[in-house]
Amino acid sequence: xxxxxxxxxxxxxxxxxxxxxxxxxxxxxxxxxxxxxxxxxxxxxxxxxxxxxxxxxxxxxxxxxxxxxxxxxxxxxxxxxxxxxxxxxxxxxxxxxxxxxxxxxxxxxxxxxxxxxxxxxxxxxxxxxxxxxxxxxxxxxxxxxxxxxxxxxxxxxxxxxxxxxxxxxxxxxxxxxxxxxxxxxxxxxxxxxxxxxxxxxxxxxxxxxxxxxxxxxxxxxxxxxxxxxxxxxxxx
Numbered sequence: 504x505x506x507x508x509x510x511x512x513x514x515x516x517x518x519x520x521x522x523x524x525x526x527x528x529x530x531x532x533x534x535x536x537x538x539x540x541x542x543x544x545x546x547x548x549x550x551x552x553x554x555x556x557x558x559x560x561x562x563x564x565x566x567x568x569x570x571x572x573x574x575x576x577x578x579x580x581x582x583x584x585x586x587x588x589x590x591x592x593x594x595x596x597x598x599x600x601x602x603x604x605x606x607x608x609x610x611x612x613x614x615x616x617x618x619x620x621x622x623x624x625x626x627x628x629x630x631x632x633x634x635x636x637x638x639x640x641x642x643x644x645x646x647x648x649x650x651x652x653x654x655x656x657x658x659x660x661x662x663x664x665x666x667x668x669x670x671x672x673x674x675x676x677x678x679x680x681x682x683x684x685x686x687x688x689x690x691x692x693x694x695x696x697x698x699x700x701x702x703x704x705x706x707x708x709x710x711x712x713x714x715x716x717x718x719x720x721x722x723x724x725x726x727x728x729x730x731x732x733x734x735x736x737x738x739x
Contacts, residue, residue: 507562546738548730602667626739
């Protein structure tokens with residue numbers, strides 16, 4: 504089982520040359536210690552187009568569990584012992600979207616967590632596409648995505664790993680800011696490599712999918728990320 508009723512998409516900007524320092528510390532000290540508080544570390548990534556950007560996702564069973572888990576971790580001994588070293592690598596860590604999979608079919612299918620010492624096989628390319636919505640998603644958005652958009656994306660070569668929309672309930676752990684007042688749809692794609700992703704974009708364009716991919720309330724793409732999973736990322 505994985506906790507992913509509420510999901511944070513976190514984009515960190517590190518100081519120059521410090522991304523790998525942060526990743527090594529993060530994967531050694533902050534994976535099991537966060538999951539011990541009841542959250543799920545879904546994936547950790549290097550941004551292929553921004554050498555100082557570290558992207559990661561974590562999930563919670565609900566908003567109340569999120570508050571308790573974050574309090575348990577950030578006020579707990581592991582973060583207190585390593586926060587100075589972690590913060591020394593960071594330039595900005597406030598780019599955070601609070602999200603939710605609107606239906607069970609939108610959630611990630613993740614393999615079990617492997618111990619720190621286990622080396623996983625090479626991973627492919629993960630992509631994050633953030634699309635702006637006109638307003639809160641209507642009741643039919645999930646059905647349209649699952650029956651129309653997902654098949655169209657996969658026909659164009661994507662493997663949709665999961666998708667989410669904005670969680671509009673107030674941030675109940677304000678110590679960690681999130682981007683507020685935005686309505687977005689975010690989908691995560693799997694590809695064999697960068698060439699496969701480029702081919703997907705070309706096929707999608709020629710198929711007339713456009714930035715909205717046929718979702719009427721979508722205004723268009725506001726961000727695309729090409730990501731390389733780290734050694735301990737469950738999403739790969």
